[in-house]
Amino acid sequence: MGDNAILKRRRRELIVGAVLLIVLAVLPLPIESVYLRGLIVLTLLYAGLSQGWNILGGYCGQISLGHALYFGIGAYSSTILYVTLGIPPTLGMFVGGALAALAALLVGWPCFRLSGHYYAIATLVISQMFLLLASNWNFINASMGITIPFRTQSWLDLEFRTAILPFHYVMLAYVAVVWIIAWFIEGSRWGFYWRAVKDDAAAASSLGVRIFSSKMAAAAISGAVTGVGGALYAQYIAFIDPDSVLGLSLSVLIALPAVVGGVGTLWGPLIGAAVLIPVQQLSASWLGGSGDGADLMIYGALIVVLALARPQGLVSLFGIRSQAGGAVVDRA
Amino acid sequence: MTASLIIQVVLGGLLMGFVYALVAAGLSLIFGLMNVVNFAHGELLMLAMYGTFVIHENLGLDPLLQIPLIVVVMFGIGVAIYRLLIARALDVRFNTGMVQIFVTFGLSIFLVGAAQLTFGSDFRSINNGFLSNQTFTLGPVILPMSQVLAGVVCLLAFGVLAFISRTEFGRALEATREDRDAVALIGIDRDRVFSIGWGIGAAAVGVAGVMLASFYYISPTVGDNFALIAYVTVALGGFGSLLGALIAGLLVGVVEALTALFIDPSLKQIGIFAIYVLVLMFRPNGLLGRL
Amino acid sequence: MPEPILQLRNVSKSFGGVAANVDVSFDVARGEILGLIGPNGAGKSSLFNSISGAVAPDRGEILLEGRRISGVGAVACTQSGIGRTFQVVRSFDSMTVLENVMVGAFARLRGSHEAMAKARAMLEFCGLEARMDRPAYMLTPPEKRRLEIARALATQPKLLLLDEMLTGLTPTEAQGGVQLIRDVRAQGVTIIMVEHVMEVLLPLIDRAVVLHLGRKLTEGSPAEVVRNPDVIRAYLGDHYAAV
Numbered sequence: 001m002g003d004n005a006i007l008k009r010r011r012r013e014l015i016v017g018a019v020l021l022i023v024l025a026v027l028p029l030p031i032e033s034v035y036l037r038g039l040i041v042l043t044l045l046y047a048g049l050s051q052g053w054n055i056l057g058g059y060c061g062q063i064s065l066g067h068a069l070y071f072g073i074g075a076y077s078s079t080i081l082y083v084t085l086g087i088p089p090t091l092g093m094f095v096g097g098a099l100a101a102l103a104a105l106l107v108g109w110p111c112f113r114l115s116g117h118y119y120a121i122a123t124l125v126i127s128q129m130f131l132l133l134a135s136n137w138n139f140i141n142a143s144m145g146i147t148i149p150f151r152t153q154s155w156l157d158l159e160f161r162t163a164i165l166p167f168h169y170v171m172l173a174y175v176a177v178v179w180i181i182a183w184f185i186e187g188s189r190w191g192f193y194w195r196a197v198k199d200d201a202a203a204a205s206s207l208g209v210r211i212f213s214s215k216m217a218a219a220a221i222s223g224a225v226t227g228v229g230g231a232l233y234a235q236y237i238a239f240i241d242p243d244s245v246l247g248l249s250l251s252v253l254i255a256l257p258a259v260v261g262g263v264g265t266l267w268g269p270l271i272g273a274a275v276l277i278p279v280q281q282l283s284a285s286w287l288g289g290s291g292d293g294a295d296l297m298i299y300g301a302l303i304v305v306l307a308l309a310r311p312q313g314l315v316s317l318f319g320i321r322s323q324a325g326g327a328v329v330d331r332a
Numbered sequence: 333m334t335a336s337l338i339i340q341v342v343l344g345g346l347l348m349g350f351v352y353a354l355v356a357a358g359l360s361l362i363f364g365l366m367n368v369v370n371f372a373h374g375e376l377l378m379l380a381m382y383g384t385f386v387i388h389e390n391l392g393l394d395p396l397l398q399i400p401l402i403v404v405v406m407f408g409i410g411v412a413i414y415r416l417l418i419a420r421a422l423d424v425r426f427n428t429g430m431v432q433i434f435v436t437f438g439l440s441i442f443l444v445g446a447a448q449l450t451f452g453s454d455f456r457s458i459n460n461g462f463l464s465n466q467t468f469t470l471g472p473v474i475l476p477m478s479q480v481l482a483g484v485v486c487l488l489a490f491g492v493l494a495f496i497s498r499t500e501f502g503r504a505l506e507a508t509r510e511d512r513d514a515v516a517l518i519g520i521d522r523d524r525v526f527s528i529g530w531g532i533g534a535a536a537v538g539v540a541g542v543m544l545a546s547f548y549y550i551s552p553t554v555g556d557n558f559a560l561i562a563y564v565t566v567a568l569g570g571f572g573s574l575l576g577a578l579i580a581g582l583l584v585g586v587v588e589a590l591t592a593l594f595i596d597p598s599l600k601q602i603g604i605f606a607i608y609v610l611v612l613m614f615r616p617n618g619l620l621g622r623l
Numbered sequence: 624m625p626e627p628i629l630q631l632r633n634v635s636k637s638f639g640g641v642a643a644n645v646d647v648s649f650d651v652a653r654g655e656i657l658g659l660i661g662p663n664g665a666g667k668s669s670l671f672n673s674i675s676g677a678v679a680p681d682r683g684e685i686l687l688e689g690r691r692i693s694g695v696g697a698v699a700c701t702q703s704g705i706g707r708t709f710q711v712v713r714s715f716d717s718m719t720v721l722e723n724v725m726v727g728a729f730a731r732l733r734g735s736h737e738a739m740a741k742a743r744a745m746l747e748f749c750g751l752e753a754r755m756d757r758p759a760y761m762l763t764p765p766e767k768r769r770l771e772i773a774r775a776l777a778t779q780p781k782l783l784l785l786d787e788m789l790t791g792l793t794p795t796e797a798q799g800g801v802q803l804i805r806d807v808r809a810q811g812v813t814i815i816m817v818e819h820v821m822e823v824l825l826p827l828i829d830r831a832v833v834l835h836l837g838r839k840l841t842e843g844s845p846a847e848v849v850r851n852p853d854v855i856r857a858y859l860g861d862h863y864a865a866v
Contacts, residue, residue: 063429199715263427303437
C-alpha cells in the first residue's frame with residue numbers, strides 16, 4: 001500500500017507552515033515603521049481569531065456572527081484578573097479561554113438545532129445582548145472600559161511598554177498554535193465528522209456520527225481559542241471597553257477572513273486576513289480619519305465582490321484544495 | 333407611577349410595535365421567500381429615512397405625503413438589490429448560504445459608509461414638519477401625533493401586505509418559497525417573483541422609514557438598532573409568518589416600553605432579548621413559525 | 624430458524640395520518656440475503672428507516688440479536704451493527720472517496736491511521752481503490768453506489784440494508800453489483816435488500832418478504848413468492864411483468 005494523496009498533502013502543509021513561520025518571524029526585523037509593525041500584529045491576531053472561528057464555522061458549518069462574545073469574555077477575564085488580583089495574563093488568558101469555551105457551549109446548546117441563517121441570527125442577537133449588559137455592568141466599569149496600567153516590562157505579564165516587536169512574536173505564536181490545532185483537527189476523527197455533518201447530516205448519522213456532541217466540541221475549541229485571542233489583544237492595546245471587544249463589527253471581522261479566504265480550509269483564514277485586514281486598516285487610516293465613510297464603502301464593496309466572485313474563497317486562486325473539491329487542484 | 337402613565341407607555345409601545353411589525357414583515361417576507369436573511373435590512377430603513385429627510389428639506393414635502401414616492405423608490409431599490417447581488421449569490425455553486433449572509437452584510441457596511449460620506453455622522457431630524465409639534469390626547473394620555481400616525485400608517489401598510497399575500501401573486505410567492513425549482517414547470521418565473529418579493533419587502537420597510545423620520549433621529553447607523561429588533565421580532569413571531577410578525581412586533585414594542593419605564597431606559601432592549609432567549613429555548617420556530 | 628439476527632414484531636409507523644407500515648412482523652436469519660419487495664407505496668423505505676434507527680416505530684419493536692433497537696436512534700443502531708445505504712446516493716461531496724469511507728471507519732476506530740487503513744481495505748474490496756483520491760462528486764453513478772457500500776461496510780456492520788442498489792444500472796453494471804453483494808455476504812454480513820429490478824434480485828436472494836399497502840403480504844422463497852396469486856395481483860397495478 002503506497003502513500004495516498006491525504007498523507008502527502010498533510011506533510012506538504014506542515015512544511016509550508018514551517019516555512020511560513022520562519023518568514024513571518026523575520027519579517028518585522030527590517031521594518032522600522034511602527035505603523036506597519038502594528039498592522040502586521042493585528043493581521044496575525046485576526047488570522048488566528050479567524051482560524052478559530054473557522055473551526056466552528058468552516059469545518060462544522062455553523063456560521064456564528066457572535067464570536068465577539070468569546071473574544072470579550074477572554075479580554076475581560078484576563079484583564080480583570082490582572083488589574084484587580086495581579087494574576088499574569090499568561091495565566092489569565094487560559095482562564096479567559098476556558099470561560100469563553102463554557103459560554104460557547106451554553107450558546108450552542110439551544111442554538112445548534114437551528115439551521116443556517118437562524119443560527120447566525122441567534123448568535124448575533126445573543127452577543128448583542130451581552131454587549132448591552134456589559135455596557136451597563138459597573139463591575140467591569142460599564143462603557144467606560146478598563147485601562148491596563150503599565151507596571152514593569154515582563155514577558156510573563158505581556159507588558160512591553162511601547163515596543164511592538166515582542167507582541168509580534170506573541171501574536172505569531174498565537175496564530176501558529178491555532179493553526180496547529182486546526183491541522184490536527186482536520187486529520188482527526190472530529191474533523192472528518194464535522195465535514196460529514198456539514199455535507200449531509202442524515203448520511204453522517206447513519207454512519208454513527210453524533211451530530212450534536214461533535215458540534216459542541218467544535219464550539220468549545222472555537223470559543224476557547226477566540227477567548228485567548230481576546231486576552232492577548234487586551235494586553236496589546238492596554239485598554240478595553242464593551243464596544244471594542246464585544247461589538248458586532250468585531251464579530252464580522254473575525255468571520256470575514258475565513259469566509260473570504262476559504263471556509264473550512266487550513267490556509268483560508270490566513271490568506272483572508274492578509275488581504276482584508278491591511279485593506280480595512282489602511283483605508284480607515286487614509287480615508288476614514290474624519291469619519292467620512294469612504295473606507296467603509298471600500299471595505300463593504302470588497303466583501304461583496306469577493307463573496308460573489310470567489311465563493312469558495314481565495315484559496316482557490318492558489319490551486320490549493322478548497323472546501324468544494326477533493327485533494328486534486330480545484331479551479332472551479 | 334400612575335396608572336395613566338403606564339397606559340401611556342403601553343400605548344406608545346404598541347404604536348412603536350406597529351412600526352417594528354412592519355419592518356419585521358419586510359424582513360420576514362424576503363426570508364420566508366428564499367431563505368435569505370437580509371442583513372442590510374436596517375440600512376434600507378436608513379435609506380428611506382434619509383430620503384424622506386432630503387425631500388423634506390429640499391421640496392418641503394411632509395413625510396406623510398412622501399409615502400407613495402418613497403414606496404416606489406424603495407421598491408426599485410429592492411428589485412435592484414435582488415437582481416444585481418442576490419440573484420448572483422443564489423446561483424453560486426459553493427457555500428451559498430454563507431455567500432448570501434456576507435453579501436448582504438457587505439452591502440450594509442457599504443450603505444452605512446455611503447450615508448456617512450454623503451451626510452456625515454451627525455444626527456439629523458425633521459423638526460418643522462406638519463405634525464412635529466402636535467399631540468394626540470385621549471383622556472389622561474398624551475402622545476405625539478407623529479408617533480400615533482406612524483403606528484396607524486404602519487398598521488395600514490401591514491394590512492396591504494396581508495392583502496397582497498392573499499392575491500394570486502401572494503400565492504405565487506408561497507409556491508416559489510416551497511419549491512423554487514418546481515415552480516418553473518408551472519410557468520412561474522422565479523427571478524420575477526423574487527424581484528417583486530424584494531421590492532415589496534424594501535417598500536414595506538420604506539414606509540416604516542418615512543414615518544420614523546417624522547419623529548426619530550436620523551443617522552448612518554440608525555438602521556442597526558432597528559435591524560436587531562427586526563431579527564428578534566421575526567424570530568419571535570416565526571419566520572415566514574405575517575401574523576406572527578404583527579403579534580411579535582406589538583409584543584416587542586410593549587416590552588421595550590415597559591422595560592424602559594420599570595428598569596432603565598438605557599437597558600430597554602434587555603426585555604426583548606430576554607424574550608428572545610426564552611423563545612429560543614422553548615419554541616425555536618417562533619410563536620407562529622413554520623420552518 | 625436458528626436464532627435470527629433481526630426480529631420485527633408488529634412494527635407500525637404512520638406519517639401525518641398516513642399509515643406507512645402496519646403490523647409488520649418477520650425474522651431475518653443470520654447470513655442470509657433477504658429481499659424486501661412490493662409495489663410502490665408498500666412501505667419498504669419506511670421500514671428501512673425504522674430498522675436503521677432514522678425513525679422510531681409508533682408501535683411494535685425491532686430486535687437485533689435479541690436486543691431492542693427500535694427507537695434508539697440512528698447512531699446507536701450503527702454502533703450496534705446496522706449499516707445502510709440510501710436510495711439517492713448521499714456522498715460527502717467536499718471529500719474524496721477515501722475520506723468518505725474513513726467517516727464510516729471512524730465509527731469503530733479512533734485513530735486516523737487505522738481508519739485510513741480500514742477505508743482502503745474496504746475500497747479495495749469494492750473495487751474502488753483506483754479512485755480513492757478523487758473527489759466523491761466526480762464518481763460515475765455505479766461507482767457512487769459502490770462507495771455507499773464501502774462506506775457502510777467500514778462501520779463493520781452485522782446487518783446491511785441496501786436501498787435500491789441495483790436500480791437504473793446497465794446489465795453489466797448490475798452483474799458487478801450482484802457479485803459485490805455476494806462477496807459482502809461471504810464475509811458474514813447479513814443483507815436486506817429493497818429492490819425493484821426483479822430479474823436481478825430474485826436469483827440473488829435467499830428469501831423474500833412482500834409488503835403491500837403497509838402490511839406484510841407473504842414471505843417465502845423467491846420461487847414461492849413469485850407464484851403467489853396475491854403477490855401477482857398486488858403488482859398488476861404496477862405494470863409488473865411476470866418473471
